[in-house]
Amino acid sequence: MEIGISDDEDELLDDSGIGDRAVDGMKNILQVVKNLAKGQRHMVREIESTKAMVMELLAMQRESITSGKKAEPDILPSARHGHVLIGIDGYRYDISREDLSDAFEKSKSRQDYCLKLLDKLFTRQELSASNYNGGKVNVGTGNEDDPKQVVNKEKLRDSIKFRAIMGQTVKDFGDFKTEKEKLDLRNAINGKCRKSKTR
Numbered sequence: 037m038e039i040g041i042s043d044d045e046d047e048l049l050d051d052s053g054i055g056d057r058a059v060d061g062m063k064n065i066l067q068v069v070k071n072l073a074k075g076q077r078h079m080v081r082e083i084e085s086t087k088a089m090v091m092e093l094l095a096m097q098r099e100s101i102t103s104g105k106k107a108e109p110d111i112l113p114s115a116r117h118g119h120v121l122i123g124i125d126g127y128r129y130d131i132s133r134e135d136l137s138d139a140f141e142k143s144k145s146r147q148d149y150c151l152k153l154l155d156k157l158f159t160r161q162e163l164s165a166s167n168y169n170g171g172k173v174n175v176g177t178g179n180e181d182d183p184k185q186v187v188n189k190e191k192l193r194d195s196i197k198f199r200a201i202m203g204q205t206v207k208d209f210g211d212f213k214t215e216k217e218k219l220d221l222r223n224a225i226n227g228k229c230r231k232s233k234t235r
Contacts, residue, residue: 106207106208106209108140109122109136109137109140109204109207109208110204110207110208111133111136111204112128114130116130118132118133118134119131119132119133120132120133120136122136122153122200122201122203122204123199123200123201123203123204124199124200124203124204124206124207127196127199127200127202127203128200129157129196129197129200129201131153131156131157135156136153136156138152138156139152139153139155139156140208143209145209146205146206146209146210146212146217146221147217147220147221147224149204149205149208149209150201150202150205150221150224150225151224151225151228153201153204153205154198154201154225154228157197157200157201158197160232162190163192163228163229163232164229164232164233165189165190166189166190166191166192166195166229167189167190167191167192167225167226167229167230168191168192168193168222168225168226168229169191169193169222170188170189170190170191170192170193170194171188171189171191172186172187172188172189173186173187173189174186175187175230175233189229192225192229
């Protein structure tokens with residue numbers, strides 16, 4: 037809505053007998069109000085634009101927090117050409133930069149990343165002979181070619197390679213926040229170890 041002095045208002049002020057100075061003063065006041073209204077509309081547009089930008093940034097931040105994934109892996113250089121060190125202090129392991137990049141780029145979650153790194157650093161034989169907690173487990177389907185038996189599995193979680201993988205996973209994707217996330221990961225690792233049985 038435009039604020040200004042119409043011709044009728046101008047004529048009314050002139051006919052009112054108020055002095056020219058008073059009329060000019062009233063016109064000036066009306067012009068100031070009009071300018072303020074224009075400025076206010078501009079400010080409202082700027083505020084709305086800023087609000088939209090803030091909402092977009094918050095959405096991006098929420099998405100980043102939800103996935104936890106960083107823009108690139110957090111690594112240290114290795115003495116070997118084309119290799120990097122993954123993990124955390126005390127639990128570092130050497131991996132090719134190519135293998136790490138491949139696992140990182142193909143992963144959408146912490147669990148995904150951890151499982152892909154297991155494939156990169158452990159052989160099928162190592163995974164087949166292990167599980168998360170180790171110890172005696174029943175294996176085999178009971179079929180003629182796959183009899184049921186009890187075997188002693190290696191404790192994967194105590195190995196330096198595994199601890200380096202877990203450290204790297206937390207560095208690149210953030211920590212496992214709930215017990216359910218941790219249990220799901222443990223189950224996924226044990227499933228991977230079972231499926232790695234050498235054929």
